[in-house]
Amino acid sequence: MYATASAVPARETRAKRRRRSQSISAWALLVPSIALIALMVGYPGITMVWQSFTDYQVRNKIQGTPANFVWFENFTKILTSSDFPAVLGRTIGIMVLTTTLIMIGGILIAVLMTKLRRGMRLLVSVGLLLAWAIPPLTATVVWGFIFDTEYGLVNWALGALTGTNDWHNHPWLLNPWTFVMVLTIIVVWGAIPFVAFTAYAGLGQVPREALEAAEIDGAGGWQRFWSVTFPAIRPVLGGVLILQIIWNMKLFTQVYALQSRGGIAAETNVLPVYLFRQGIGEFGQTSAIGMLIVVIMLAISWYNIRLLLKDDDS
């Protein structure tokens, strides 16, 4: 389209020149993004790697004195400390619990939506969209109040249902186990719509013919789902699953806000909140914790990155 050259050698050099000029303009267009990412992600990232091997503290920052290189001291200190392994275990536990419930709930609701008539389906969609749109912090505040010790709806309802005073001023957030229960409800409530809608869209792409053929061959409803529908939507669910794992590994807002409503922070911390609560001071150690989080997250995300790259190539 551009090349209108007549002589063969001339065309070649022109093509080469054009490619080079294309390359230059492309990189020129990328400069602002690269500069911003380098400044706000690259620089702190490299600083974090470096500082995680030093004993850099707020004192060094104020006095301007250099920190000492301490090799892996920060990492051994963290990994052998009393609370970090517990926090990591709790983070993974909550991740597994919430992810499982979200995936199962989301898929079931998606299947349900295919069974509903139009009006009812619209109603369910509107409800899910509303739940999806609510900011996590607001959701936590509202759910936190529903489970409030004194004026919460749950305690009132349980009291009215059982007709006793057992649930009077029951502190749901004080016990780490019920804290996790409330947290799970908040997270699952907020995340199910995404899974449900994505799975629903995936179900729409399941080939009708295959389902009909299976039906003619005598497959029952469950069998059809398991051997036709499920394999067809598995790639979609795989992507969603990875995203859920990542998001549920780095919960912050819900945990933090719920803690400030009456949870015991030391017994309910998850990784990012734990890091936040280290506060400003031991930059070497907080960097090391950050490094551990990044490594864990990238290891989990690797599959997802490859999936997205495949998408780009096609």
Next chain:
Amino acid sequence: MTALQTRALVMPTRRVRRSPASPVRRPANRVLFNIIGAVVFVCSVFPVYWMVNLSFTPGNQIISRDPSVVPREPTLRNFVTAWTRPAAPGQTDFPNALTTSLVIVIVVVIAALFVAFLASIALARFAFRGRHAFIVGILVVQMIPGEAMMFTVYNLVDDMRLMNTLMGLALVHIASVIPFTIWALRGFVAGVPIELEEAAQIDGCSKPQAFWKVTFPLLAPGLVSTGIFAFMQSWNEFTMALLLMKGSNLTLPTWLNSFQSATEATNYGAVMAGSTLICIPVVIFFLIVQGRMTGGLVSGAVKG
């Protein structure tokens, strides 16, 4: 909503044409499914409804431990309190936090869209060495949880003398939304067939002219929905705002957090009113873009 979440959602796609499996015929099953559907609806909506309900309920009725389905004596006093009272002694009030949030969000949306738009043109319209490396880099940056670096970012912002300033938090937000805005816009630009531009060039346009006059107008919906996602992310962002902003510079989420921890028990109505106010713009924007939200992940994965 996190960067990741939004990124997954915003990927543009052809609309999935679907013909849902036929609704169930047997009446007994239909009733059952309708009941389950109603339960799902109620569970999804209930907390939102309860928030709005309490925001109109007078404080003395909230603490009377006798909840009612609709406020018996609806009042706007909670909204007035939420609007006028400082979050905590020495901290900002709602209008101030609203201004702070709006300024930051507008700066973030404009800057992120502009920068990401340039990058997305490069990725979607140019073949150049390093393209693949750049995309991998974007995805890796996207996967790094920003929270992990919170204290080094804190130090960086401090070193730039931007601590507790709108500019400082806006920079942090811009950097955190840029990877996904690039990724999303790249898809939108690639979705406009290059043949359209080529046709315009044959008709005598220069290359930039062809892009500007043919492709750009077709990108408007993509820019709007990507912008709305950047908006929602910055509007809802909590962690870094909590770390970087103090006193009179609180954003809305940090205002709400202070407000709910500081106000005494009698003011739950005001907390709910504040929550409701914060939700309104997000819900509106969310409903505008919801049509584009699913499907991206689907088509990409199914195609694989």
